[in-house]
Amino acid sequence: MKIIISIDPIRFPLTGIGRYTYELVRHLQSSNQIDNLIFFTGRKAISTLPNYDVAGVVVPKSTFPLKRWVQSSRLASEAYRQLLPLIQGFNLRGYENYLYHGPNFYLPSSLGPKVATFHDLSPFTWTHCHPAERVRFMQKELSKTLRTADALITDSEYTRNELANYFSWPLDRVHAVPLASSPEFYPRSEAEVRPTLDRYGLRPNAYSLYVGTIEPRKNLIALLDSYSRLPLHTRQKWPLVLAGHPGWNSEDIHARINQAKQEGWAHYLGFTPAEDLPMLFAGARLFVFPSLYEGFGLPVLEAMSSGIPVVCSNTSSLPEVAGNTALMTSPDDIEGFTDLFGRGLEDASWREQAVAEGLLQASTFSWAKCAESTIDVYRSVLESR
Numbered sequence: 001m002k003i004i005i006s007i008d009p010i011r012f013p014l015t016g017i018g019r020y021t022y023e024l025v026r027h028l029q030s031s032n033q034i035d036n037l038i039f040f041t042g043r044k045a046i047s048t049l050p051n052y053d054v055a056g057v058v059v060p061k062s063t064f065p066l067k068r069w070v071q072s073s074r075l076a077s078e079a080y081r082q083l084l085p086l087i088q089g090f091n092l093r094g095y096e097n098y099l100y101h102g103p104n105f106y107l108p109s110s111l112g113p114k115v116a117t118f119h120d121l122s123p124f125t126w127t128h129c130h131p132a133e134r135v136r137f138m139q140k141e142l143s144k145t146l147r148t149a150d151a152l153i154t155d156s157e158y159t160r161n162e163l164a165n166y167f168s169w170p171l172d173r174v175h176a177v178p179l180a181s182s183p184e185f186y187p188r189s190e191a192e193v194r195p196t197l198d199r200y201g202l203r204p205n206a207y208s209l210y211v212g213t214i215e216p217r218k219n220l221i222a223l224l225d226s227y228s229r230l231p232l233h234t235r236q237k238w239p240l241v242l243a244g245h246p247g248w249n250s251e252d253i254h255a256r257i258n259q260a261k262q263e264g265w266a267h268y269l270g271f272t273p274a275e276d277l278p279m280l281f282a283g284a285r286l287f288v289f290p291s292l293y294e295g296f297g298l299p300v301l302e303a304m305s306s307g308i309p310v311v312c313s314n315t316s317s318l319p320e321v322a323g324n325t326a327l328m329t330s331p332d333d334i335e336g337f338t339d340l341f342g343r344g345l346e347d348a349s350w351r352e353q354a355v356a357e358g359l360l361q362a363s364t365f366s367w368a369k370c371a372e373s374t375i376d377v378y379r380s381v382l383e384s385r
Helices: 016-029 063-072 074-091 132-148 157-167 190-200 220-228 232-237 251-262 277-282 298-305 318-322 334-346 348-362 367-384
Strands: 002-006 036-040 099-102 114-118 151-154 174-176 208-211 240-243 266-270 286-289 310-313 327-329
Touching (some): 002 016, 016 367, 099 367, 114 132, 114 367, 157 174, 190 277, 208 220, 208 277, 208 334, 220 334, 232 334, 240 277, 277 298, 286 334, 298 348, 310 334
Parallel strands (some): 002 036, 002 099, 099 114, 114 151, 286 310, 310 327
16 A cells, blocks of 8 residues: 655644644554555655654744735635645656545645545635635635545544535545544643643643634634633632634634633633643643534543543534533533533532543544544545546
């Protein structure tokens, strides 16, 4: 089996898709079912995976203005969309007998079998949660991927069925391959987490945590509104801590966070280094994740792996990830979330049960299983040709 896989998503900051790609290629490397594994960077194919640190590759800051200009300009975005697959196809000459895997939706203009991973359908079903130019770019590119892929991978059964139904794609050519939390997410003692928490001015077991991009799809205004309904002494005893990179259209969210900070019951940490996240998870009292829509919801799994009870929304793939371990309600149920936050913080019996069941649920996911299931998809494509 000869495989070539794009490693372009592995870049700073190492968020969900970058983490997925990084963990997948590390485990594919150790498989004896793959005779030859090549990594494609968009400019060239290489046989050895770069020596990434835990934060991934740091993109030089000088590239950011150009990237923002391309994303904001309709003409530049369309030119980029048209040219990039041609450039990649040119650079893939000689690899026509390899199966190509695009782990982040996109496929180049190249011959040979192709597989793409669709992490969610938000560019089609939640267009108001993305910049207009990004939506146009992704809709065109993802539609092209659907025309050229031999098989598709999704992170969850929810997204598998959503994709097949939305695009009338054969369900037997869409494969759900769940993600996993990385091994550094596990329960830790107060002594282990304290040095990291001290740097952020936090105390162990004394805060609720949200981790994720600060953007409208994460439903953070509803999170802040719900948390603000808790008694003031509860909020001050267990403040809400938010960690994540500022995303698109987040000005109103940041204004609401600042208001909560002034009232003394919220902290915003910004984007936190990857090595700090396991400590922030393990040091929390409760993990909160009221997202409107998720293709998987990796932070929920990371929280359960860390031995932290979870309150999350009951939408899209989140029930699939959390199982019966989390307290869940509709993402628009403000009063319901307030009640669940209160129970999650104060109900000792439920908390003990949630920790035990969450660790058991999290143990059913692994990156080794993810890689094995991905290889099964490769094999099915190659055997069908």
